[in-house]
Amino acid sequence: MAEKNSVSEESTKKEVEQITINQEAIIHSSPYTLIRQKESEISQKVLLSKKKAEEEVATARQEASKIKANTEKTAVKQVEELIQNSIKEAEAQAKEIAKSSPKKVEEIFKVGQSNFDKALTRCKKVIFG
Secondary structure (H helix, E strand, C coil), rough: HHHHHHHHHHHHHHHHHHHHHHHHHHHCCCCCHHHHHHHHHHHHHHHHHHHHHHHHHHHHHHHHHHHHHHHHHHHHEEEEHHHHHHHHHHHHHHHHHHHHHHHHHHHHHHHHHHHHHHHHHHHHHHHHH
């Protein structure tokens, strides 16, 4: 990126120098000469504006990239926290159930095993067709 800006900068400098030389070379004040002079001035302003716009776009891209990276990091952290909280809640519920009744635990385990088998079958269908 730096090499591209460097090459672009050199190219812009050469063009600006050429335009300046053209302006200085204009000696006559005929309408044609005045038009050429204005054309040179406008070309110089356009080149400088173009360079400034390119620099602003490059800066904006860099900032957008940083924002995206930070957002992704934040999202990953939030997902990890959510998973940890869900696991803690599930463990707490499991302890409550275990305390309440051993028979209930056995029933829930059987239902859970049945649901696990069904879920596994569905996952296989989705993955393997």
